[in-house]
Structures are given as C-alpha cells and as structure tokens.
Amino acid sequence: MLGLFEKKEHRLVINAQKSLVLKHKETILNGALRNDVKFPHSCKVGGCGTCKCRLISGKVKELTDKSYLLSKQEIAENYILACQSTPKSDVVIELPNWDKNDNGVAGYISGIEPLTHNISEVIVSLDDHIHYKPGQYTSVQTLDTDIPARCYSFAHKHTLDEDKKTSFFVRAVPEGHMSTWLIDPMNIGAKVKLSAASGDFYLRDQATPVLCVVGGSGLAPIIAVLEEAINSNSAIIDQPLTLLMGVRSQRDIYYQEHIKNLGVLWKNDFHFIPVLSDEPIDSDWSGQRGMVTEYINEKNCHYGTGYLCGPPAMLDAAMKKMQVSGMESHRIFFDKFLDQSGSS
Template identity: 30%
Template sequence: MIMAYSIAINFEDGVTRFIEARADETVADASYRLGINIPLDCRDGACGTCKCRVESGRYDGGSYIEDALTEEEAASGLALACQMRPESDLVLAIPASSALCKTAGQSFATVLRGVERLSETSIAFTLDAPAGLTFLPGQYVNLRVPGTDERRSYSFSSAPGAPTLSFLVRDIPRGRMSTWLREGAEPGMPMEFTGPAGSFYLRDVKRPLLFLAGGTGLAPFLSMLGKLAETGAVQPVHLVYGVTNEADLVGVAELEAFAARIPAFTFSTCVAAEDSAHPRKGYVTAHVQPVHLHGGEVDVYLCGPPPMVDAVRAWLAAQGVTPANFYYEKFSPSGAVTATGETHRQAA
C-alpha cells in the first residue's frame, strides 16, 4: 500500500491549505490534482519557478539542474515542488499568494459550545471542531461576528486534532465580538469562520525554544504546547508570560498542567504594573535569563502587541544575541493585516 502524507501549503498572504500527497507523486502533481496551482513553468526541475521552503518534514528532493536549485539552497531547506516527493507530513512555504495559485482560505460552519469568563479582562470560548478542519499549532481563523458581516481574527488555544476548538480573547468593552460573547452568546448558536491562516506556527523543534507571550498572546502557545505534549519535547522549552495587571493573568493552571506533562517545559509569569503584588514585576525581557538564550542557539517565538514585539527585538540586539530563528506575531485591537514575517490580528 502506498503511503499518503498531509502537506500544509502556507502562502505568502497567510492562507494555508492542506492537501494529501502520495509517496509516489510530487507535491506539485498532488496540488494540481486538488486544484491548487503552485507556480511552475516546467515539470522537469529546470526552471526553478516552483521553488519553495520546507519548514517541516522529510522528503526526496528529486533531480534538477543547478540553475534551478543550487546545492546551497537545497542545504538551506529549499526544494522544487515539481520534483520533491514526501517521506513524511510536510509544511511548505510558497512564495506566492493564494489567489495567484487559484485557491483561497476554506470556510467552515460550526456551533458555539460554550463561553467562560476567565477574568475581568479575558474570555474563553469553544466551538465544535468541524469535519475537514486541519491547522498548524499557532495559527488563527477569521470568525464572523454573529448577526454582522464583520470578522475578527483569533488564534487557536487548542491543539490540532482536538474535538473542540478553543480561543482566548481579551474582553474589550465596546468590541463587537466581546459584546456578543458577553451579552448574546448561547451554546448551540451557529458560527462561521475562514481559515486556517498565519505564518506564526510551530516549526520542527531542532534546538531549544523560548516562548514570549503578552496578554492573550498566550493563546497560540497553548496550542503549541498541546502539540508538544502529544509528540514529546527533547529540547528545553521555556515560556515567559507577561501581562499588564494581575487580573490579566489567566491560563496559569493550563501551563502548570503542561509543565507536568512535558518534562522539558518550564515557565514564569510577570506583571508590569508597579503596584502589583505579583513576585515578578516588569516586562518579559526582565525575566529572560542568559540560560534561556543558549548563546543564540535558540528559536524565539513571540506573540504580543506591537510595542512588545518592538521592545523584544531591541532588547535582543542590546544583548548582542541573534537567535537562530525569530518568529513573531503582532496583534492589535484595530485592524487585521497580514504581512510577510509577521501577522497583525484584531483582538475584539
């Protein structure tokens, strides 16, 4: 029996589509079979038009000429979709928009399972996981606010494959989704979303990880930790979770449960407010120890508001540390724009 593998194709506009590819067919052939037209001008490994980055998984790179893919490019993780054949599940980054490839984000219908008030400032809600939905830990979806044509973007806090989808959001007094969750939401109500989307997701773990979360930016890390709890983690994983006020500090019990399940995982929390009684005050950078940076041999993942992202980047530069990889997502209560290398998400 010929094996088949799941291939996550992440486009430069943040849209992700999942396809199934047999071990005896190329990724390009599998994508075209399913109507996703990865750019290519040949199928012979001669032009390099279908060059993509392999972010996770094993594959046979096939045959090609040097003009299409150099040895250095292949060694850095680039491959040709028209030649590569999967040997495991794969995650690919395609340097083209989903529209150019004749595809788009998928739409799903589901129902609200429940809403939970976590604190004065935070709400969690769950949806039934619709059939056919697959996502990468750390990604988000665009949910339609019931009764409107407006959409809001929220990261999964649940791990892929869970029977329910969970989300952690900040309660903004006049936010459209926040208001609906507080005042109108009832279990069993229909909901719609498109996705998954986003380039902020857990890659193959090849070195120590440092997670930095600000406020409800904790959500994608809960999804990542859920995945790591399933697969196991050999490399050390440390999370620093910072909030403005103690009332914003939620999800700690979940983090403690993950620490019990994942021996390599540790975490600390901090509160920025000076009048807080929390034992660790200040911003997350004040609580990152040199041992967590591993001399730069570390992959840093950061999710928080824009000022936090900018501050962490400046702080790393001041430490003279350049991490092996730095993945980050900015979110803001106003606007939802996706750009290469970062994602701006709407919070309310």
C-alpha cells in the first residue's frame, strides 16, 4: 500500500543531451540548478522570461499564467517558463542557445562610471572575447564572494577590439546584493565571470518605423541595438525612430550625449523624448510630463516595430497601448528588467 502514496519523481531531458531526475513538485529550473546544469535564469518568480524553454514532450503543471510574458507565437510553439513548471510526467525540453560545456569568460571590473544618482555603467575587462548579439544579456558571477549571479544586458554593440572590454548599466537596488557590489568603487579590480550570452532581444532588420520605450537601466540593450543598426547599415536606419524614456525626474535622464550622437548618424528622423512622471510642478522642466504610455499613439505605432526594455509594469502597459494603436504583436520585442525580489 505504501507504493500508492510515494512521491513520484520524473525524468527531465534537456536538448537530448542532459538527463536528470526531478524531485516531487520541483520546478524544472530548480531541478536543473540542483544538478549543476547551466540553465539561463534571473528572477526565478516567473517575471522575466529568462528561463523560457520549449516543451517537446511530456506534461507539466504551470504555476502561473505565462501569457503576459510569452508571445502568442511562443505559446503556440509550446514554450513554458522553467521556473514556473513542475513535471506531471517525464519531460523533454529544448533550451535555445544552450551549451552544457559553457565555462564562461573571466575578467575583472576595470571601471565604474556613475550615470545618475542610482545607475552606473560598470566596465569589465575580459580575458577573452565574449560573443553576443547586441540586445542580449549575460549572467554575471563574482569569483570571490558567495553573492548569487545576476543577469545584465550588454550596454553596447559587440566589438572585437584588443582590449576585450564590455559594460553594463547597473541600477542600485535597495538590498540588492549584486547591484550594490558591482557599483561599489571598492570592487574595482575584483574578479568576475560572464556566462554565454542569452536572450532573444536583438536587432531585426525590418524596414519599418521604429518605436523604442525604455525605463531605468533598460536603456542598455536599446543602445546596443541602435549601435548595431548603425554599424551594420541595417535597413531600419532609413526609417524614422522615436525613443521614449520614461523616468521620474530630470536627475534620472542619462546618456543624452551618446543618444544625440546616435541621432546624428541615423539616416532618417530620430526623436528622443524623455517623459517625466514625478517632476516637481514648479521646476524648470519644459519637456514632456506624465506616463510614458501617453506618448504612444497611432502615428508612432502604425506599421512600426517596437523595442521595449525596463520595468514589467511599464512594459505591460506600453505593449497594450502599442497594439491598440496599430502595432502588430509579432513586431513587438521586449526585455523585462526585474530585481531580486521579482519587482522592477
């Protein structure tokens, strides 16, 4: 009789290469990490999509609604969130861009440049080149502490220069162990390791008008994508572009000179519009105020392509407004940024 009440374990197979056993009610992600599998992840609470994978066979119980995070096409192709899926049978999954032998690229923090009161550009000098598509992210791990690794987007296009440097925009998160450590000047020279690049946020060579919406440190992958568009002479640089930056106040606007230079190199109209949601009424600000979604309309959406990076709540509202304003869902690409608590 005891056999009837045994907690059943299930087998997980990844990319037909790695096989392991998951404990009863264990999520795919937790089981993979417990078995030392290099599985892309960030928030672990179903809010970022970093751990998405394709279910090839078997059944899972999904702990949360994934429709707000995955596209209709991804859902139709049977993608799931590994951190929110527990097996109901043996399962086989396909993990895009997975390399079980990836040992990462080592390096050290060689510079920290404050950009705002709570965002800094952290520069890392690497022992070897790391290859990525501009817009993608990597997992950053410290080598001399037990701070859990965190994911950050590359802030610039990929280069093959001899100094092998890369950088990230890091927002200081209250009680955020990794962000606090990365932006501390005392850690210049500290050793880190970057995993292989991940993510499907990158430049699409589509000849349509472009609308970019960013918030906080979400500007990093947008800068990388725009630099790559210019560097590769992509078809999109012949199209008009609008870059909306949603921030609280004037002190939160940053990288303006760099954005201005990108606009000079853009072949068509390039409009950078900061939108301030909490700027004092009596300040000297003469620009746009309110919520960034108020500036999404049919004019900058119809027949266009959207790139969005930033806090989940802002992106969810922006994507809804884009679709209502005429932008097709398959032309909207996004990357949601979350802190360790799962919030923006």
